[in-house]
Amino acid sequence: MASSRTPRHDVAAAAACLRGGGLVAFPTETVYGLGALATDGRAVARIFAVKGRPSFNPLIVHVADRAAAARIAGFDAEALALADRFWPGPLTLVLPLRDGHGLSPLVTAGQPTVAIRVPAADLAQALLRAVDGPVAAPSANPSGRISATRAEHVREGLGDRVDMVLDGGACPVGLESTILRTGPATLLREGGLPAEAIEAALGHPLPRDVTPGRVQAPGQLASHYAPSAPVRLDVTEAAPDAVHLGFGPVAGDLNLSPESDLGAAAANLFDHLHRIDALARARGLERIDVAPIPEQGLGRAILDRLRRAAAPR
Incomplete structure (x- = not known):
């Protein structure tokens, strides 16, 4: 169900905006995302321009359910088990792209993998189901600055460069999603799902690669989430x-x-x-x-x- 702050007709308007090549900021349970249709290269390019985000930094793709994710990415047994256990929720899986995935190469920064998740927030779910397609959405803030957990943070940071902002109030988790690479499962970014919960599900310790030599997933830049003061x-x-x-x-x-x-x-x-x-x-x-x-x-x-x-x- 859509948030009481955002009428259903606004969700429909936001979905139409995305399908028309626009940018929509929307709340998930983690932070607000700056969304564009992930198959629309021009719209995705606008994300990078509006945020001032380097093009080598890939984006997370948001979909409504695992079936939609499986049309884009390949799942091994481990990935299926993690998705069944933690989706919808604050877990992003980095998975191999399927042939014919249709995503803009900008979304994956040219890599053969995609970072993908199913958000739990009602408003995000309503939007994704109305769009009926994958939505690329990094955090809705200028690149490197503090992430947005309220609609007013989005407006303060990005102003009129966003075509539409869906106001769902404060994000209840407040941290970006945890990111795992699978085959075998490796932690790439700490986040809103504690690593202990993943380890309990896997039955073994989780290797960590949270500061790799190259950017494999969003949120791995050394300087990020920064206020103006040191x-x-x-x-x-x-x-x-x-x-x-x-x-x-x-x-x-x-x-x-x-x-x-x-x-x-x-x-x-x-x-x-x-x-x-x-x-x-x-x-x-x-x-x-x-x-x-x-x-x-x-x-x-x-x-x-x-x-x-x-x-x-």
């Missing part, structure tokens, strides 16, 4: 020239979760980064200091985003 991590007390993003008992100017709840911290991360960055500008301060985050469960995905936000630009 970021320093693992700080229990902010310096006079910094605002402080807290966690748990470290209060800060804003706190990701006073209760030390990593799920809440993940859901709050990008919204709080937008807010703390604005606070730094308002106060004329030069840096964002971030409290320590435990490196376990969703904490690993949170730290992955924060480390990329803090990386040299």
Whole structure:
């Protein structure tokens, strides 16, 4: 069912916009995506232009169900088991392209694989079913900057360069999807599905390749998710020239979760980064200091985003 914030006729209009070559920002359970019909090369090229995204960085393709995914990509037994267990949801699988897939080469950055997922959010599902085709959708923000978890983040970051924004409120997961390469399963990006859940499903530890020598999947650039102010991590007390993003008992100017709840911290991360960055500008301060985050469960995905936000630009 579509969100109460977005009438069904808006979903129909958004689907028509996509089929006509337009760009539509829409909410998933993870973050807002900037969508284009994945078979339309001109529309996909607009994604890269609007975001300022390098063309070697591939895009995630969103489809309504596994049957739609199977028309584009090949599934081995392991991939089928993971899809059955975690789709719809915040898991992206990097799979070999099928012959006759029809995707624009820009979507895959010329690679023989495609990053694909089935989102769980009602509004994303309604849109994908109305489009009845694959939608390429990276996060709806300028490349390298903080991801959007609310419609207002999209409007602030991309303005009128997007043809339409579907407002579904705040994204409940708040972190981009976890990305796996299959054959054998290897973690390429930490995300909204904890690695422990995948390991439990597989019955063995999950090898990690989260900072490869070349970009195999979205979200692997060293510098990414960055606010305008520089970021320093693992700080229990902010310096006079910094605002402080807290966690748990470290209060800060804003706190990701006073209760030390990593799920809440993940859901709050990008919204709080937008807010703390604005606070730094308002106060004329030069840096964002971030409290320590435990490196376990969703904490690993949170730290992955924060480390990329803090990386040299």
